[in-house]
Amino acid sequence: xxxxGEPSRKRPFIETDKASTILCTVVAMDYKNLFYRVCxxxxxxxxxxxxxxxxxxxFANSFNPTTSGSKRLFRLLxxxxxxxxxxxxxxxxRAARVLFGCSADDxxxxxxxxxxxxxxxxxxxxxxxxxxxxxxxxxxxxQHLRVVSVIxxxxxxxxxxxxxxxxxxx
Ligand SMILES: [Zn+2]
Numbered sequence: 750x751x752x753x754g755e756p757s758r759k760r761p762f763i764e765t766d767k768a769s770t771i772l773c774t775v776v777a778m779d780y781k782n783l784f785y786r787v788c789x790x791x792x793x794x795x796x797x798x799x800x801x802x803x804x805x806x807x808f809a810n811s812f813n814p815t816t817s818g819s820k821r822l823f824r825l826l827x828x829x830x831x832x833x834x835x836x837x838x839x840x841x842x843r844a845a846r847v848l849f850g851c852s853a854d855d856x857x858x859x860x861x862x863x864x865x866x867x868x869x870x871x872x873x874x875x876x877x878x879x880x881x882x883x884x885x886x887x888x889x890x891x892q893h894l895r896v897v898s899v900i901x902x903x904x905x906x907x908x909x910x911x912x913x914x915x916x917x918x919x
Contacts, residue, residue: 768884768897773829775879780871783845784821784853795819821853826893829881838883839893847899848874850908859910863917870909878902 786795788803795801803819823845828837842853849856849870860866880900886893 768882770880770882771831772878772880772902773831775874775877776828776830776835777875778828778871779826780867783823783825783867784857785824786819787822789818789820792822821857823849823853823856827896829879837893838881838896839886839891840896840899844881844896844899847901848877848909850910856910859913863913866913866917869913869916873909873912877906 786797786799787793788795788806790806791803793803793805795803799819822842823840824842825840825845826837827840828835840848846852851859856866856870863869878901880902881896882898883894884897886895
């Protein structure tokens with residue numbers, strides 16, 4: 750393309766603290782761990798055990814403990830290829846919803862009746878070209894760059910849940 754000889758593509762975008770926007774392709778995703786549970790009232794993270802209630806909101810709901818529910822949010826690891834490397838990034842709910850086209854709870858309930866939904870969704874998204882904005886995790890111990898926004902590049906991109914509903918009609 751440009752013959753200016755400027756080696757800008759070698760710029761190590763991970764070294765900066767600013768968010769950086771890159772073009773990449775989805776290589777794979779960890780479809781076995783797509784969600785985490787949070788309290789439906791305060792959105793604090795809950796343990797994976799479905800019987801545990803939020804210990805903060807449970808007091809407020811002690812007259813009727815069953816109303817303190819939980820919901821799922823997306824949190825998944827995605828392997829992406831840029832023009833120079835392959836890296837694993839973490840995608841939280843807002844970004845993942847763009848790719849899945851539904852809430853994590855909706856996807857979970859769909860997957861309950863369609864056991865291969867997660868695998869199929871992952872396969873459907875593989876090879877998808879995306880513009881992603883990556884930011885360094887605020888927590889210095891977190892090991893993966895975080896995807897703060899996703900824009901699918903294909904004009905006829907369709908979220909995974911649409912592909913699934915076509916494959917598994919009701
Ligand atoms: Zn709570």
